[in-house]
Amino acid sequence: MSNDRTEDDLIQRIAAKRDEVVVLTQELIRIPTLNPPGDAYEACARLLGDRLARRGFDVEYVRAQGAPGDSDSHPRVNVVARHPGQGQGPCVHFNGHIDVVEVGSGWTVDPFGGEVRDGKVYGRGACDMKGGIASSVIAAEALLESGQPLQGPIEISGTVDEESGGYAGVGYLAERGYFSAPRVQHVIIPEPLGVDRICLGHRGVWWAEVETKGRIAHGSMPFLGDSAISHMTAFLHLLDTELQPRLRQRKTAEPVEPEGARWSTLNVNSVHGGQPEQRYLRDAMGRPQGDLPTPVVAHACKAVLDRRFIAEESLDAVKQEIVDMLDELKRTRPGFDYRVEEIMSFVPTATPKDAPVVLATAKAIARVLGREPQTIASPGTYDQKHIVRTGKLRDCIAYGPGILDLAHQPDEYVGIDELVASAQVMALAVRDLQKPR
Numbered sequence: 001m002s003n004d005r006t007e008d009d010l011i012q013r014i015a016a017k018r019d020e021v022v023v024l025t026q027e028l029i030r031i032p033t034l035n036p037p038g039d040a041y042e043a044c045a046r047l048l049g050d051r052l053a054r055r056g057f058d059v060e061y062v063r064a065q066g067a068p069g070d071s072d073s074h075p076r077v078n079v080v081a082r083h084p085g086q087g088q089g090p091c092v093h094f095n096g097h098i099d100v101v102e103v104g105s106g107w108t109v110d111p112f113g114g115e116v117r118d119g120k121v122y123g124r125g126a127c128d129m130k131g132g133i134a135s136s137v138i139a140a141e142a143l144l145e146s147g148q149p150l151q152g153p154i155e156i157s158g159t160v161d162e163e164s165g166g167y168a169g170v171g172y173l174a175e176r177g178y179f180s181a182p183r184v185q186h187v188i189i190p191e192p193l194g195v196d197r198i199c200l201g202h203r204g205v206w207w208a209e210v211e212t213k214g215r216i217a218h219g220s221m222p223f224l225g226d227s228a229i230s231h232m233t234a235f236l237h238l239l240d241t242e243l244q245p246r247l248r249q250r251k252t253a254e255p256v257e258p259e260g261a262r263w264s265t266l267n268v269n270s271v272h273g274g275q276p277e278q279r280y281l282r283d284a285m286g287r288p289q290g291d292l293p294t295p296v297v298a299h300a301c302k303a304v305l306d307r308r309f310i311a312e313e314s315l316d317a318v319k320q321e322i323v324d325m326l327d328e329l330k331r332t333r334p335g336f337d338y339r340v341e342e343i344m345s346f347v348p349t350a351t352p353k354d355a356p357v358v359l360a361t362a363k364a365i366a367r368v369l370g371r372e373p374q375t376i377a378s379p380g381t382y383d384q385k386h387i388v389r390t391g392k393l394r395d396c397i398a399y400g401p402g403i404l405d406l407a408h409q410p411d412e413y414v415g416i417d418e419l420v421a422s423a424q425v426m427a428l429a430v431r432d433l434q435k436p437r
């Protein structure tokens with residue numbers, strides 16, 4: 001068959017699997033893999049592993065022993081399936097996270113029902129990213145059934161904890177060589193970026209905890225102490241009045257979507273000062289019950305900062321800018337003292353626009369959808385950070401069905417047309433990447 005004919009055959013083969021991709025998406029949604037705490041990971045990993053084993057994949061279950069979150073009640077079980085293929089071509093790996101975020105309120109459908117309505121599959125994780133996993137499985141199966149030899153290995157992994165940093169998932173596997181050459185050459189992560197968009201990477205992130213110190217005293221005589229909350233307020237005020245306006249001047253040349261995220265951003269994730277949060281109840285007489293506060297001046301206050309930075313900024317400069325502000329307060333504000341501690345950081349990543357996986361996916365999008373793809377970058381990080389930093393693999397993109405804005409929202413859904421189209425794109429991209437050259 002000519003190249004065009006085999007591509008047409010693949011496209012039609014996947015179109016005929018429309019019901020199959022819906023059913024697999026539903027099956028995945030119906031396993032409530034909530035993170036936290038990390039429910040039902042093993043059941044979901046086994047659903048994928050059992051299915052792929054029946055199609056000739058070698059299946060491995062990798063529990064992230066000792067990784068953050070792993071316990072006997074909530075084992076962090078990842079699945080990695082590999083089909084050797086028939087040729088000497090490069091390995092293409094599809095990686096999807098199986099965890100989903102909490103349900104939240106506002107749903108009009110069962111979040112774990114997998115209901116199909118008006119051409120959409122509904123449920124928590126429908127777009128982020130069980131639909132994408134289903135599309136990649138269907139793409140791989142269509143390639144194997146096509147009668148054309150698979151010119152290299154194909155891998156599919158279902159990994160845990162992406163929503164909480166991926167340390168027990170892709171991070172754990174990357175440390176053990178699962179995302180490095182010579183095992184793997186190209187990685188596609190089917191996050192819900194849209195069927196005609198290729199995500200090259202993401203902004204950087206610096207999470208840090210800042211603590212201001214005070215001196216404890218009786219709350220009725222605050223002048224005898226020194227309030228850490230008051231010091232924190234001074235710091236937060238500086239962030240608002242000095243740092244935020246500066247960040248709004250810094251725009252990246254990278255195609256981050258949505259456009260608002262092309263500027264550097266800072267979010268104060270949480271503030272906790274003084275006594276731990278207390279819960280009061282009232283009895284029938286209206287008297288307060290339970291843990292009542294005792295009068296003290298706060299001797300410590302902590303804030304967690306979530307600073308997202310652009311490719312044009314360095315991580316060192318991002319940190320130094322905050323430290324400089326704290327030092328400035330230390331010089332000018334009597335009694336001010338602080339501690340700052342990094343929680344985690346990742347520098348921005350961007351796969352080159354002419355990397356093979358980008359070119360192959362772009363060509364496949366043009367072929368399947370008849371339009372040119374948009375290349376974008378993500379405001380937040382995802383598992384690509386581990387693949388690039390630990391796996392040292394640059395040939396990695398995110399590409400998958402669904403609308404990013406719907407991720408983590410009530411009534412999350414994925415369009416069935418998109419499930420099919422993205423599976424077609426994935427299959428053509430594998431063919432192209434493994435084509436003997």
Ligand SMILES: [Zn+2]
Nearest residue numbers: 128129162191
């Ligand atoms: Zn996701």
